[in-house]
Amino acid sequence: MGNGYDSTTGVFTCPNAGTYAFLxxxxxxxxxxxxLDIYRNNNYTVSVFAHIHNGYASGHQSIVLQLDEQDAVFVQGRGVNSMYGSSHEIYSTFSGFLVAPTQLPPSNPNQGLIG
Structure with a gap:
């Protein structure tokens, strides 16, 4: 929804400024x-790590970011990585949603003033 996510590149480009949550x-x-590392405009923010000897492991991360219009958020693997799954077994996900839009100042500078 909102057309901010490009499934071919894996990059979310913010269509509207605001506070967003990513998981x-x-x-x-x-x-x-x-x-896995989460980036905002090519700047590292947080990581996901999963490892267990002789078994599958899962890692999770969430972050809330204040984004400007056209900011980019994406996930990138670091080092040697192997994600479990296939095209018909999807276990790894990247999702996000708008928490609150940025409030724009009124177009009339006297709007909202009492007196």
């Missing part, structure tokens, strides 16, 4: 670890 969930393969 990332990943599952590693049974023999590897998972390292």
């Amino acid at each position: 990332v969930h990943g599952v590693s393969t049974a023999t590897s670890q998972l390292n």
